[in-house]
Amino acid sequence: MRSHKTIAAGVLAAALASTLAACGSSSSSSSSGTTASASSNGASSVVPAGYQSTVNESLAGKRGGTLQVLQESDFEHLDPGISYFALDYTVVFATQRPLYSNEPNSTAPTPDIASGSPEVSANNETVTVHLKEGIHFSPPVNREVTSADVAYAIERGANPNVANPYLTTYFDSIEGVPQAKGGPIKGIETPNKHEIVFHLTEPKGFFVAEALVLPLTAPVPKEYAEKFDNNKPSNYADYEVATGPYMLENNAQGKVLGIGYVPGKSATLVRNPNWSDKTDFRPAYLNEIDIKIGGSQPVIDRQVLEGTNVVQNEPVAQPAVQLAAEHYKSQMVLSPGGGNRYVSLDNKVGPFSNIDLRKAVWAELDRAALDRARGGDLVATVASHFIYPTIPGFEQAGSLTGPKGLDYNEHPEGDMTIAEKYMKLAGYSSGKYTGSSTIQVVGASSPPEKEDAEIVNQALKSLGFNTKLTLVELATMYAKYCDVPKEEIDVCPTVGWIADFADPQTVLNPTFNGKSIVATGNVNYGQVNVPTLNAAMAAAEVVKGREARAKAWGKIDDEIVEDAAAIPYDWETSPRLEGSDVHGVGMLWNEGCWDYSFTSLK
Amino acid sequence: MSASEPLLRVEDLRVEFPGEDGVVYAVDGITYEVHSGRTLGIVGESGSGKTVSSLTTLGLTRRQGARISGRILFEGEDLVALPEDRLRAIRGNDIAMVFQDPLSSLHPLYRVGAQIVQAVRAHRDVSKAQARERAIELLGLVGIPDPARRIDEYPHEFSGGMRQRAMIAMALVNEPKLLIADEPTTALDVTVQAQILALMERLQRELGMAIVIITHDLGVVAEMADEIAVMYAGRIVETASTARLFSAPEHPYTWGLLKSIPRLDAPREEDLVPIPGTPPSLINRPPGCHFHPRCPYAQPDHARIDPRLEPVSDEPGHHVACLLEADVRRRLWAHLRAGGTPEQALAAVGLPGAPV
């Protein structure tokens, strides 16, 4: 999933009393199977003390009512076969039911269309999922969902007119997927109407099973959707049907565009008449959700804080976070698991191909200052490794403090003495860089990225480096500089990553595996390519069991830190605001966005 | 026949403009009269105050912050003391004015007819249609062909001469008793000049109005004026009937003006004699006689004494403001008239040379 660009308003004063204590100790991990009860607490990673989970039935409000959502950005993709933005998920997961999904305060998968946990074969090459009975599509399709619908949902992801962004990354090991173009896939078998079997060419079954929480697996009726999928590009989203408690309002022909979704203006979710709470863990209190698109975030935040029956569902502008923390405490939720942020260093070319220089910068950098620039304790926690809270592997990698015994990682405010030690190890006896290279630093020109880039720049200078700091618009920073290996940018101070689903592989593999490096759109920003790391990751890919995977990837996280491949500094917390009479329930696994299927009015 | 009472009498008029560099003494105590049916010509160089004095008559200098003293009596009322709304009733009605450049003096974006109609309806309670009829009538009166069609044209569609005729038509539409014409022909060709002057004379006869014609061109006043006042540096230096001024002028400035006009009957070898120097600043004026720095015949005490306008001995209506003795002046003029230069005349009369 991708975080949205924020329209942050500037650097703020130091932290206020936060509603969130520092990330507390770990809770128990869970096995890969979970029960389907509404009050399961399948969280296997750290949920900080103080984070309110309001899934408990007794805390819910009344049934009925209409919730207004004020939303600055428009949706990018509401087609379950394409969508990947956090904001899109707020609608997709209220209307579409994948094989597995997540309860609000959990990052472990819960069976949704599936009737139980996935069965992974001993050799890790076959995954079998049984489907619930009695789940129906919304009007105008109406009929019962079958395994063929799930198969088609995945197959259409390979159709260039749909072009699902995750198919290759997560499902390439299913036989026939690499060659698929939208037609039936050999490795997806539907022995009967309520069973689906995936045959893999590699022993990655467990991981593939975890990836089944992606909306790609939400059923799509082929006989209805085919004609839309033949258009270039597919416009199924304009006519999409639902399996969830809510649906995008449509007409008798199924048309959503202009009715349930008016691009740039509004979206309307109404109850799916064919949905039954007997087959779902969702309570679905609200009768209707009216999403109003447009406007500016600062105004929206104020309108929500002072309003009723209303929420916002995007990153909150900094001044509003402070305002809410001071005056509207009960109307703001700070959800951990907003992803990580780090300084990427070019490991391949330039001075930072030398590990000691990387450690020197790490030691010297004041990571607490970087976090203060981003809004302080409320929204940022100093990071000591890369897997962040709510993702399995967080504790295994060392929890808050990270791997032990690494002196450059032990002082979040920076320590010049240790930095100088590593400079000398790198061959600069004076403790300062005396080489001839000029360090290219590229950051974004909008706050708080701007401030962070400047802090990093200063740190480099104080170690004797000559730097050239370029500040450009955020999207340009990625598209033109940091995503492009050819540009050989030495330092990108404000890159970050957020998981596609709660498996640590999705945090570390795209960003630190040498095999992930591509010529454009490269998210292994530092071109990290350590053969032992690559091998460890290849091995960890095929590990079965959440515990075991958490352990394996936690270890890899530590090895990345030992390699000082990049400098982590922030584990983000996502704030969200609700009106005073709203019982908002947030998706821990989706940046804390309000879950419309669990939210109610007081 | 002119009435014995003057229509307009200007008495000791002074007009000063306070400015950044000092006070500008534009008009420095002038007195003159105009009678019905007769034409007064006011002659002078630029900066002599001739335009300011006539604008002040209509109260058009009040807005520029002028300090005005003296009296302007028109039909018994003192226009200097008159409140604005009373004055407005007189403007364009009893006293009308025609300006030098009709292209800039007519509004470029209104039709000619509309501008004349405005002039009518400002003072007469008539309908637009009636005013329009009157405008057409006047355009015909001033000699514009096909007036019913041309009335709807814009000023830039008229030729120079016709524009001036239209201005005159606009000024006369309410049958004013006095017409002030400020350089009415300066912007026109010579042939057209003659036509306009002839027109003005004809209209004067037909309507019996008085005319004040302001110009720097002696030829124009020779043609039109009955009496002439010569102005220099804000003062009147000489007034006389036209015939008298041209035959027996008394003021050295007037001599200079006359001597600088080419004459067909003068011998070819005779040089034109321009007046040396330039008009004085109206802020820092020369002490004593304002003309003395440029006067070939000035004597030392002329720089201390202010000359006053005094009658010339045997001629009623002829006044001059000069410190030279009368017979000295006559002898000087006789020499100049015979073709002598000022130096020759000086020598012949036996006056010491002027401090130039």
Next chain:
Amino acid sequence: MIRYIIRRLLWGVLLLIVVAALMFVLFRILPTGNPALLRAGRDPQPKLVKEIEVVLGLNKSLPTQFWDYLKEVFLHFKFGYSYYNQEEVRSLIAERLPATLSLTIGAALLWIVGGLGVGVISALRRHSLLDRFAMGTALVLISAPEFWLGLVFLYLFASDIGIVKILPGAGSYAGLTSDPWKWFTSLIMPWIVLASGSAAVFARLMRSSLGEAMKEDYIRTARAKGLPERHVARQGVRAAINPIVTLFGLEVGALLGGAILVEYVFNIPGIGELNYKAIQSSDFPVTQGTVLLASMFIILANIVVDVAYAYLDPRVRYS
């Protein structure tokens, strides 16, 4: 005159084609431009990107794409589909045009009346207290950024977040036909914000233009005719207004392409907002459509202004 207008219109069409071509080139060379890359997710596989490019028609050569586009426009009057929701560009624009028109026309009326009114009074009462106050306020309004001014208004008067809750807040715009009263009240603050800067500029312009006009000879003649002062002033205004008409026409033309900031702050679903969002998400067809629309308005505004000028100043006609 008719021939003149037709000629200008034809040149206008040619100009629009040039604009469209420029847009095509610009999009391709902008680094954040590739919509296929955006569509392909956060970790874009090159193969996937290529596939998407084919689907979106981006793999064809630039001239081919451009030619296809022109054919669609001229033969079918179609401007393509949004990359994101497959809605037709022309219906997206048509939907939002009324809001932008409402905003622009209302603001234009306000600023013409307000700005010129203040300017005339200032010119006629030069250096008076009223004049100084008006010109001082004008300076503040010209300098105030629209976004900030909009926020200030909302925080003061919006019924949901303001201090004095008298006017509808951001996002309350309703179409004229669906709820006329709401339409009107929700536009009051946006009109004022949008008009304020322009009104101030026009006030200053009018003040100097009229000040100059009142010194002209024909004003002296008007007074010499004995006209009442207000008629004299009217003649001055008539002359002073010509350069202002030109500016007014051009400004309105530019605004019809969408007042982005005001639409954004007040959440008015107009062309400006559409344009801004489309640019952010590299939605070429929509951006192309909105830019062409804005260009068309400017071209039309230019033609209208030139024709109007000939109408207003008879001296121009024959040249």
